[in-house]
Amino acid sequence: MSVKIKALTKSLWVFHLSTASCNNCDIEILDLLTPRHDVERFGILLVGSIRHADVLLVTGILNKQCKPIVKKMYDQMPKPGFVIAVGTCTAGRGMFSNTYMVDEAEPLDKVLPVDAYIPGCPPKPEAIIDGIVKLVKAKGK
Amino acid sequence: MSHKVTIPIGPYHPLQEEPEFYKLVVDGERVVDIDVRIGWNHRGIEKLSESKSFDQSAYLVERICGICSTSHPIAFVNAVEDIDEMEVPERALYIRTITGELERLHSHMLWLGLAGHFLGYNTVFMWAWRYREPILDVLEAISGNRNNYAMMKPGGVRRDIDNSEIPYYKKVINDELLPAVEMFKGAVLDDPVLAARLKGVGVLKHEDAVDYSVLGPTARASGYDIDVRRDEPYAAYDRVDWKVILQYEGDVFAKAVIRILEMFESIKILNQCFDKLPAGPIDCKPKHISPGDGIGHHEAPRGEVIHIVRSDGTNRPVRHKVRAPTFMNFPSFKKTVVGETISDATIILAAIDPCYCCTERLTAIDHKKNNIVCGAERLIHLSQHKTWDLGKSMGFSDSELTKKMGRKIE
Numbered sequence: 001m002s003v004k005i006k007a008l009t010k011s012l013w014v015f016h017l018s019t020a021s022c023n024n025c026d027i028e029i030l031d032l033l034t035p036r037h038d039v040e041r042f043g044i045l046l047v048g049s050i051r052h053a054d055v056l057l058v059t060g061i062l063n064k065q066c067k068p069i070v071k072k073m074y075d076q077m078p079k080p081g082f083v084i085a086v087g088t089c090t091a092g093r094g095m096f097s098n099t100y101m102v103d104e105a106e107p108l109d110k111v112l113p114v115d116a117y118i119p120g121c122p123p124k125p126e127a128i129i130d131g132i133v134k135l136v137k138a139k140g141k
Numbered sequence: 142m143s144h145k146v147t148i149p150i151g152p153y154h155p156l157q158e159e160p161e162f163y164k165l166v167v168d169g170e171r172v173v174d175i176d177v178r179i180g181w182n183h184r185g186i187e188k189l190s191e192s193k194s195f196d197q198s199a200y201l202v203e204r205i206c207g208i209c210s211t212s213h214p215i216a217f218v219n220a221v222e223d224i225d226e227m228e229v230p231e232r233a234l235y236i237r238t239i240t241g242e243l244e245r246l247h248s249h250m251l252w253l254g255l256a257g258h259f260l261g262y263n264t265v266f267m268w269a270w271r272y273r274e275p276i277l278d279v280l281e282a283i284s285g286n287r288n289n290y291a292m293m294k295p296g297g298v299r300r301d302i303d304n305s306e307i308p309y310y311k312k313v314i315n316d317e318l319l320p321a322v323e324m325f326k327g328a329v330l331d332d333p334v335l336a337a338r339l340k341g342v343g344v345l346k347h348e349d350a351v352d353y354s355v356l357g358p359t360a361r362a363s364g365y366d367i368d369v370r371r372d373e374p375y376a377a378y379d380r381v382d383w384k385v386i387l388q389y390e391g392d393v394f395a396k397a398v399i400r401i402l403e404m405f406e407s408i409k410i411l412n413q414c415f416d417k418l419p420a421g422p423i424d425c426k427p428k429h430i431s432p433g434d435g436i437g438h439h440e441a442p443r444g445e446v447i448h449i450v451r452s453d454g455t456n457r458p459v460r461h462k463v464r465a466p467t468f469m470n471f472p473s474f475k476k477t478v479v480g481e482t483i484s485d486a487t488i489i490l491a492a493i494d495p496c497y498c499c500t501e502r503l504t505a506i507d508h509k510k511n512n513i514v515c516g517a518e519r520l521i522h523l524s525q526h527k528t529w530d531l532g533k534s535m536g537f538s539d540s541e542l543t544k545k546m547g548r549k550i551e
């Protein structure tokens with residue numbers, strides 16, 4: 001298992017799942033791929049299907065409609081894989097803790113095993129890179 | 142022989158960032174019908190706003206949408222100020238205009254990139270997003286954050302612009318951004334490939350634009366001359382010199398032209414605002430919001446956004462209603478997509494710059510039968526019923542109302 005994980009951290013393929021988010025984190029994630037930050041230099045690639053992905057990047061709060069979908073998505077992901085919670089909403093629901101749409105939903109870590117949290121509203125691209133680097137360092141030992 | 146096939150797109154589709162679900166009915170390559178189902182992003186913001194004070198709600202409405210994250214607060218503070226007819230200091234009005242226009246610049250740049258991405262023209266995507274970064278730097282220098290700016294509050298703005306930094310802002314805008322927009326004007330508008338791909342695709346005729354009440358660049362690309370910045374000025378838009386861009390073709394290319402030319406107007410407005418920025422306070426410090434209704438609007442990058450706020454004299458709104466521009470632009474898909482090919486469908490859908498998280502409204506679903514309980518017909522019926530009741534309360538008789546409305550509403 002540990003060899004597999006070590007190999008995995010060399011080139012992370014990321015699937016980006018936007019639950020009920022406000023778009024900001026999603027845009028910052030897309031921003032990572034564009035010339036100023038360009039994370040493809042490090043082998044990080046955004047893929048179109050969860051079945052090709054090593055990392056599930058979740059943004060937004062989990063409302064009643066998204067919660068079952070997120071679970072389904074995680075089940076389809078090849079294991080071992082990582083889950084990263086991007087943004088305050090995913091990590092702790094933020095200002096949406098009291099809305100009627102999420103009273104049954106929990107923060108992401110009650111639904112899936114989360115490997116890294118990147119807080120911020122939205123986190124800056126540098127913060128997202130930092131989060132991923134920390135994850136890779138911790139897992140790739 | 143026609144053979145219709147339904148293609149489901151979404152709700153989690155790699156091309157789109159947000160969850161939404163399209164049902165395309167196709168006959169061969171041609172799209173025959175389209176149905177959209179949204180609602181995955183519903184967060185109950187209007188209800189949540191009733192539990193927050195007026196100052197807190199300004200932060201909340203920022204989170205409706207990440208791209209229009211200063212449009213909603215501007216409309217909201219306009220609505221709150223409308224209740225009491227507050228005298229907002231001049232400097233605050235100029236700072237609002239500056240934030241609003243910077244946001245329009247970054248949003249149009251973002252759209253241009255995404256449109257290139259949808260066409261498979263990733264060079265445009267990369268270049269557009271690269272030149273979006275200087276705008277975000279300016280916004281970060283002004284507000285402290287790249288996306289959610291938290292600049293607005295009822296009665297003024299939260300943060301002042303440092304006069305000594307204005308030369309830097311102007312330098313970034315005129316030396317980095319303006320050449321980039323000029324480059325895009327040349328690269329996109331004179332490109333024969335893009336012209337062949339986009340001209341005559343997804344045409345929205347002028348009369349359809351009026352019928353569907355579309356807003357913003359979608360309307361102006363069809364020659365429908367509306368812009369709330371000019372028609373009903375707020376902030377400092379009546380104090381600066383600019384013009385509304387109009388195109389008449391109504392196709393995707395016209396919408397791209399509108400957005401690129403609007404960037405020049407935004408740069409013009411910004412330069413004037415930075416030059417004219419008056420000295421003085423930035424906040425009129427309201428102590429109390431009196432009972433009453435207020436309507437506020439702002440021309441967001443996608444069209445007019447309206448907020449309606451009702452206050453009962455406490456520190457919280459009792460009702461807060463949001464109408465986002467995509468809500469009006471959505472139904473025009475029926476006119477633009479039907480009859481086009483599947484490969485053109487994505488760019489036509491993207492051409493209105495849809496923002497689903499702005500638009501989320503509740504749809505009641507009977508989940509055993511999977512029927513939409515409160516669909517369009519039901520809503521029309523409810524609206525007609527309300528008109529009927531209003532007519533009765535105004536003293537019209539049944540026969541008069543039947544004559545006016547065409548039929549008897551039960």
